[in-house]
Amino acid sequence: MSGSQQLVLAEGAGGAEKVYIEDVFSTWLYTGNGSTQTITNGIDLSTKGGLVWGKDRINAGTSHILIDTNRWSAGANALLYSDLTNSQQGYTQAITAFSTTGFTLGNGVGVGGNNASGTNYVSWTFRKQAKFFDVVTYTGNGSASRAISHNLGSAPGFIIVKCLSDGFNWLAYHRSTGATKGANFNGTGVFVTSSTFWNDTEPTSTNFTVGNSTQVNNNGSTYVAYLFAHDAGGFGLTGTDNVISCGSFTTDGSGNASVTLGYEPQWVMWKMSSLNGTGWWMFDTMRGMTVEGQNDALLQANSSGAEIFNSDYASPNATGFTVSGVNGSQTFIYIAIRRGPMKTPTTGTSVFLPKAYTGAGFSLNKLTGASFSPDTFWPIPRPGGVATARYDKLRGTRVFLYGAPSGAAVSAEETDTSGGDGLGYQVESFNNDGVSVNRSNSQTNQLNIAYIGYMFGRAPGFFDVVCYSGTSGTRTVTHNLGVVPELMIFKSRTTSAGWPVYVASLGNNKGIELNTTGASYTTSDWNNTTPTSTVFTLAAGGGSTNDSGVNYVAYLFASCPGVSKVGSYTGTGALQTINCGFTGGARFVLIKRTDSTGDWFVYDSARGITSGNDPYLLLNSTAAEDTGTNYVDTTSVGFQVTAAAPAGLNANGGTYIYLAIA
Numbered sequence: 001m002s003g004s005q006q007l008v009l010a011e012g013a014g015g016a017e018k019v020y021i022e023d024v025f026s027t028w029l030y031t032g033n034g035s036t037q038t039i040t041n042g043i044d045l046s047t048k049g050g051l052v053w054g055k056d057r058i059n060a061g062t063s064h065i066l067i068d069t070n071r072w073s074a075g076a077n078a079l080l081y082s083d084l085t086n087s088q089q090g091y092t093q094a095i096t097a098f099s100t101t102g103f104t105l106g107n108g109v110g111v112g113g114n115n116a117s118g119t120n121y122v123s124w125t126f127r128k129q130a131k132f133f134d135v136v137t138y139t140g141n142g143s144a145s146r147a148i149s150h151n152l153g154s155a156p157g158f159i160i161v162k163c164l165s166d167g168f169n170w171l172a173y174h175r176s177t178g179a180t181k182g183a184n185f186n187g188t189g190v191f192v193t194s195s196t197f198w199n200d201t202e203p204t205s206t207n208f209t210v211g212n213s214t215q216v217n218n219n220g221s222t223y224v225a226y227l228f229a230h231d232a233g234g235f236g237l238t239g240t241d242n243v244i245s246c247g248s249f250t251t252d253g254s255g256n257a258s259v260t261l262g263y264e265p266q267w268v269m270w271k272m273s274s275l276n277g278t279g280w281w282m283f284d285t286m287r288g289m290t291v292e293g294q295n296d297a298l299l300q301a302n303s304s305g306a307e308i309f310n311s312d313y314a315s316p317n318a319t320g321f322t323v324s325g326v327n328g329s330q331t332f333i334y335i336a337i338r339r340g341p342m343k344t345p346t347t348g349t350s351v352f353l354p355k356a357y358t359g360a361g362f363s364l365n366k367l368t369g370a371s372f373s374p375d376t377f378w379p380i381p382r383p384g385g386v387a388t389a390r391y392d393k394l395r396g397t398r399v400f401l402y403g404a405p406s407g408a409a410v411s412a413e414e415t416d417t418s419g420g421d422g423l424g425y426q427v428e429s430f431n432n433d434g435v436s437v438n439r440s441n442s443q444t445n446q447l448n449i450a451y452i453g454y455m456f457g458r459a460p461g462f463f464d465v466v467c468y469s470g471t472s473g474t475r476t477v478t479h480n481l482g483v484v485p486e487l488m489i490f491k492s493r494t495t496s497a498g499w500p501v502y503v504a505s506l507g508n509n510k511g512i513e514l515n516t517t518g519a520s521y522t523t524s525d526w527n528n529t530t531p532t533s534t535v536f537t538l539a540a541g542g543g544s545t546n547d548s549g550v551n552y553v554a555y556l557f558a559s560c561p562g563v564s565k566v567g568s569y570t571g572t573g574a575l576q577t578i579n580c581g582f583t584g585g586a587r588f589v590l591i592k593r594t595d596s597t598g599d600w601f602v603y604d605s606a607r608g609i610t611s612g613n614d615p616y617l618l619l620n621s622t623a624a625e626d627t628g629t630n631y632v633d634t635t636s637v638g639f640q641v642t643a644a645a646p647a648g649l650n651a652n653g654g655t656y657i658y659l660a661i662a
Contacts, residue, residue: 018235018236018237018239019129019234019235019239020235020236020340020341020342020343021235021243021337021338021339021340021341021342022042022340022341022342022343023042023043023044023127023129024043024050024126024127024129024132024133024243025043025124025125025126025127025132025133025243025267025337025340026041026042026043026102026123026124026125027122027123027124027266027267027284027285027286027287028041028102028122028123028124028125028286028432029120029121029122029123029286029287029429029431029432030120030121030123030432031118031119031120031121032105032108032113032114032115032116032117032118032119032120032121033115033117034107034108034115034116034117034118035107035115035117036096036104036105036106036107036115037104037105037108037115038099038102038103038104038105039102039103039104039105039123040101040102041101041102041123041125041432042101042102043101043102043125043127044099044100044101044127045069045098045099045100045102045103045125045127046069046097046098046099046100047100048127048128048129049068049069049070049127049128049135050068050069050125050126050127050128050133050135051066051067051068051069051125051126051133051135051226052066052067052068052095052103052123052124052125053065053066053082053123053124053125053126054114054121054122054123054124055121055122055299056114056116056119056120056121056306057120057121057122057287057297057299057306057307058119058120058306058307059119059306060304060305060306061304062304062306063081063082063083063084063304064081064082064083064299064301064304065079065080065081065094065114066079066080066081066082067079067080067094067095068135068224068226069098069128069135070135070136070137070224071088071137071164071224072095072098074096074097076090076092077090077091077092077093077094077095078090078164079091079094080162080164080224082170082185082186082301082302083186083300083301083302083303083304084186085167085168085169085170085186086167087163087164087165087166087167088164088165092106093105093106093107093108093113093115094106094108094113094114102125103125122284122286122287122299124267124284126226128151129234130151130152130153130154130234131152131153131154131229131232131233131234131235131243132152132228132229132232132234132235132243132244133152133226133227133228133229133244134150134151134152134226134227135224135225135226135227136148136149136150136224136225136227137164137222137223137224137225138222138223138225139220139221139222139223140163140210140216140217140218140219140220140221140222140223141217141219142212142217142218142219142220143212143217144196144199144211144212145199145201145209145211146199146209146210146211146217147207147208147209148207148208148209148210148225149206149207150206150207150208150225150227152205152227152229153205153229153232153234154205154229154230154232154234155175155202155203155204155205155230155232156173156175156203156208156227156228156229156230157174157175157228157229157230157231157244157245157246157247157335158172158173158174158175158227158228158230158246158335159172159173159203159208159225159226159227159228160172160173160185160225160226161210161215161216161223161224161225161226162185162223162224163214163215163216163218163221163222163223164221164222164223164224165221165222166214166218166221168214168215168218168221169184169185169186169187169215170184170185170186170215171183171184171185171197171213171215171216172184172185172191172271173197173198173203173208174191174246174248174273174333175202175230175246176246176247176248176273176333177191177273177333178202179197179198179199179200179201179202179203179209180193180194180195180198180200181193181194181197182194182197182198182213182215183271183273184302185280185301185302186301186302187279187302188276188277188278188279188302189276190272190273190274190275190276191273191333194211194213195211196211196212196213197210197211197213197215197216198210198211198216199211203227208225208227228244228246228335229244229246230244230245230246230247231244231245232244235338235342236342241263241338241342242261242262242263242338243263243337243338243342244335244336244337244338245261245334245335245336246333246334246335246336247259247333247334247336248273248331248332248333248334249323249331249332249334250329250330250331250332251323251326251327251328251329251330251332252328252329253328253329254325254328255323255324255325255326255327255328255330256322256323256324256325257322257323257332258320258321258322258323259320259321259322259323259334259336260319260320261319261320261321261336261338262319262320263319263320263338263339263480264316264317264318264319264320264338264339264480265289265316265320265321265336265337265338265339266284266285266286266289266316266337266338266339266340267282267283267284267285267336267337268282268283268284268289268314268316268321268334268335268336268337269281269282269283269301269334269335270314270323270332270333270334270335271332271333271334272326272327272330272331272332273331273332273333274330274331274332275327275330278327279300279301279302279303280300280301280302281298281299281300281313282298282299282300282301283296283297283298283313283314284297285316285339285393285394286373286430286432287299287307288309288396288397289314289315289316290312290315290316290393290394290395290396291315291316291317291394291395291396291467291551292312292315292322292324292467292469292551293312293551294312294395294396294398294399295309295310295311295312295396295398296309296311296312296313296314296315297309298311298313311325312324312325313325313326316339316394317467317468318466318477318478318479318480319478320336321336339458339480341457341458341459341460342460343459343460344459344460344461344462344482344560345459345461345462345560345563346562346563347562347563347662348562348563348564348587348588348661348662349371349587350371350372350457350459350563351372351456351457351459351462351463351563351661352454352455352456352457352564352587352588352661353369353370353371353372353374353434353454353455354452354453354454354455354587354588354604354605354606354607355367355369355370355434355452355453355454355455355606356450356451356452356453356606356607357450357451357452357453358448358449358450358451359437359440359444359445359446359447359448359449359450359451360437360445360447361439361440361445361446361447361448362423362424362438362439362440362447363438364424364428364436364437364438365436365437365438365445366431366434366436367434367435367436367437367453367455368431368433368434369433369434370433370434370455370457371433372457372459373393373430373431373432373433373457374393374430374434374435374455374456374457375392375393375394375430375456375457375458375463375465376390376391376392376393376454376455376456376458376463376465376555377390377391377392377427377430377435377453377454377455378390378391378403378453378454378456379391379437379443379444379451379452379453379454380451380452380453380454380617381442381443381446381449381450381451382449382450382451382452382607382615382617382624382625383449383450383624383625384617384621384622384623384624384625385622385624386442386443386622387402387403387404387405387408387409387443387622388402388403388404388443388619388622389401389402389403389414389426389443389444390402390403391427391435392465392553393430393465394465394467394553395413395467395493395553397416397425397427397428397429397430398415398416398419398425399413399414399415399416399493400413400414400416400426400427400443401413401414401491401493401553402414403499403514403515403619404515404618404619404620404621404622405515405620405621405622406498406515406516406620409498409499409514409515409620410496410497410498410515411496412492412493412494412495412496413493413494413551418439418441419439423438423439424438424439425438425439426438426439426441426443426444426445427444434455435453435455452604452606452607452617454588454604458480459560460480460481460482460483461481461482461483461558461560461563462481462557462558462560462563462564463481463555463556463557463558463564464479464480464481464485464555464556465553465554465555465556466478466479466480466553466554466556467493467551467552467553467554468551468552468554469549469550469551469552470538470542470545470546470547470548470549470550470551470552471546471548472540472541472542472546472547472548473540473546474527474537474538474539474540475537475538475546476535476536476537476538477535477536477537477538477554478534478535479531479534479535479536479554479556481533481556481558482533483533483558483560484504484530484531484532484533484558485502485504485531485536485556485557485558486503486504486505486557486558486559486566487501487502487503487504487556487557487558487566487657487659488501488502488531488536488554488555488556488557489501489514489554489555490502490525490544490545490552490553490554491552491553491554492544492547492550492551492552493550493551493552493553494549494550494551495547495550497544498513498514498515498516498544499513499514499515500512500513500514500523500525500544500545501513501514502525502526502531502536503520503566503568503594503657504530504566505567505568505657506520506594506657508526508527508528508529508530509522509523509524509526509528510522510523511523511525511526512592512594512657514600514619514620515620516620517597517598517599517620518597519593519594519595519596519597519598520594520595523543524539524541524543525538525539525543525544525545525546526538526539526545527539527540536554536556557659561581562581562582562583562662563661563662564659564660564661564662565580565581565582565638565658565659565660566657566658566659567580567657567658567660568594568655568656568657568658569641569655569656569658570653570654570655570656571641571647571649571650571651571652571653571654571655571656572650572652573643573650573651573652574643574650575640575641575642575643576640576641576650577635577637577638577639577640578638578639578640578641578658578660579637579638580637580638580639580660580662581637581638582636582637582638582660582662583636583637583662584636584662585605585609585634585635585636585637585638585639585662586605586609586634586638586639586660586661586662587604587605587606587609587661587662588602588603588604588605588659588660588661589601589602589603589604589609589632589639589658589659589660590602590603590619590658590659590660591632591641591648591649591656591657591658592656592657592658593647593648593649593651593654593655593656594655594656594657595654595655596647596651596654598647598648598649599618599619599620599621599648600618600619600620601616601617601618601631601632601648601649602616602617602618602619603615603616603632603639605634607625609632609633609634609639610633610634611630611633612630613627613628613629613630614629614630614631614632614633615627616629616631616632629644630642630644631644631645631646631649631650632645632649638660639660
């Protein structure tokens with residue numbers, strides 16, 4: 001496909017194919033097996049082309065490995081190392097094949113290895129796509145002014161060039177420092193001025209210009225250039241959404257800054273441009289780029305060092321990211337990539353998994369089976385008796401909130417300090433296909449204990465997670481649900497408080513609590529204002545959702561056709577069908593009575609929703625799973641509540657709210 005064809009598709013003109021960030025970029029975590037391994041990240045590399053960039057996360061002295069489809073050929077992999085000056089290296093087992101859904105790794109041992117047994121790796125995949133990313137190879141001619149064509153379809157915001165045939169430094173261009181300057185991508189130096197780099201000529205939507213520096217244009221030498229777009233649109237349903245930005249920020253005297261992108265990022269790389277001595281820092285949400293106060297996983301593109309996890313540097317939010325604790329009063333350049341998915345889901349299995357599992361004690365327990373990377377994990381011990389814990393990727397795996405019982409549920413966010421003994425953390429990681437739990441902990445992984453773990457994926461129209469700080473003044477908080485939230489669950493992270501819940505059917509002046517059996521109550525928490533597709537409103541005076549200086553998390557759900565339904569019904573005391581618009585029945589049902597007291601009943605297909613007895617748990621209680629009742633059944637359009645159901649589910653004239661997921 002030519003660059004011009006890609007551009008038309010990306011713009012979505014005339015009913016053409018729409019392009020989303022999940023089509024062109026992926027962060028993939030995997031453990032090497034020393035044999036062969038297929039990475040299925042959904043990125044079409046075999047027909048579209050692109051770059052695979054990988055790093056051993058745990059072993060120092062292992063280089064970043066870059067392989068692109070322009071240079072790769074079967075049996076003669078061409079490796080580049082972003083932290084070294086080496087020319088490209090041949091290694092036949094790094095990547096043995098590209099496919100329409102990812103790539104295949106070889107045995108991955110020795111020099112250039114990226115699949116050594118037992119080693120943890122990260123892989124970032126950039127697909128060629130107009131207004132996002134391009135790969136260009138060329139041969140230098142030594143000219144002081146050489147124009148190189150590209151198919152990015154917009155002016156590049158960031159370019160890195162490496163000589164393939166000689167051991168020259170990598171050279172980087174960034175739009176914020178301009179075409180008069182360049183910096184070594186494999187080093188820690190500042191951007192320096194030289195017309196031999198880019199001939200003092202800014203790149204355009206069709207070409208970039210190089211001077212006669214050996215780093216970019218030595219006569220007879222071969223080169224590769226990686227081009228990254230900047231705020232060029234081209235994505236999403238309308239074809240106008242930005243997915244990549246290249247900008248700059250200046251820190252205050254304490255080393256803090258705030259960057260507005262217009263979207264929430266999943267990947268950020270930055271470099272201090274005003275002072276020598278700092279490298280190219282890389283963060284992503286899969287390895288751990290979390291909200292304020294939680295440590296982030298740091299790698300440096302110019303270093304072979306292992307991943308560092310000891311400081312809170314980059315914190316994503318709904319419209320950008322904040323920077324903390326870096327060099328004060330300095331200027332930095334950055335490259336940021338939008339969080340996905342951007343596409344509205346069409347199946348429940350693409351965003352939700354109820355996982356029944358058995359605790360493995362002090363052994364790592366990988367809970368797989370999700371066709372998405374979970375953003376929230378709610379494990380519940382089925383025998384009951386202990387407080388339940390709730391985790392999400394945005395807050396990070398090292399902290400959790402208690403969900404039940406009532407006493408524990410009001411406590412502030414807890415920090416998991418158990419991993420200091422080297423035996424792992426309660427939740428070890430969020431993975432591309434599930435969650436890993438560890439150590440013998442009663443909330444998540446006690447030996448031989450049965451659990452149900454609910455995994456939710458953030459997606460437009462279905463579910464979103466927002467972290468924010470209270471102000472005590474009437475204010476709005478931005479979210480990325482993309483539609484009006486119908487169910488919003490709030491929790492203070494820093495103070496003792498309950499779990500207030502907004503439900504659309506109750507109105508904007510009512511609330512209910514997730515951690516109690518209480519009926520709905522009148523509240524001004526939402527400022528008597530219905531949320532919109534972009535913001536929710538909080539009242540002045542604090543309350544339970546907006547105290548000054550208090551940190552909160554909010555979970556937002558909506559009705560997504562064929563995927564989820566937030567609704568209400570009136571009890572009849574007789575069998576009744578709740579039509580959710582599904583075709584294959586509900587796999588998850590949460591019900592709460594609102595006109596009177598009642599528990600938060602939860603059912604799921606992993607434990608069984610059948611025409612016979614159906615196990616249920618209570619989100620507001622540590623009671624053991626009840627397996628001897630037939631209160632809720634599944635039906636193709638949603639679910640049924642039976643005549644045997646108690647007042648908490650189907651009292652004649654009672655009112656109920658529910659969340660169902662297909």
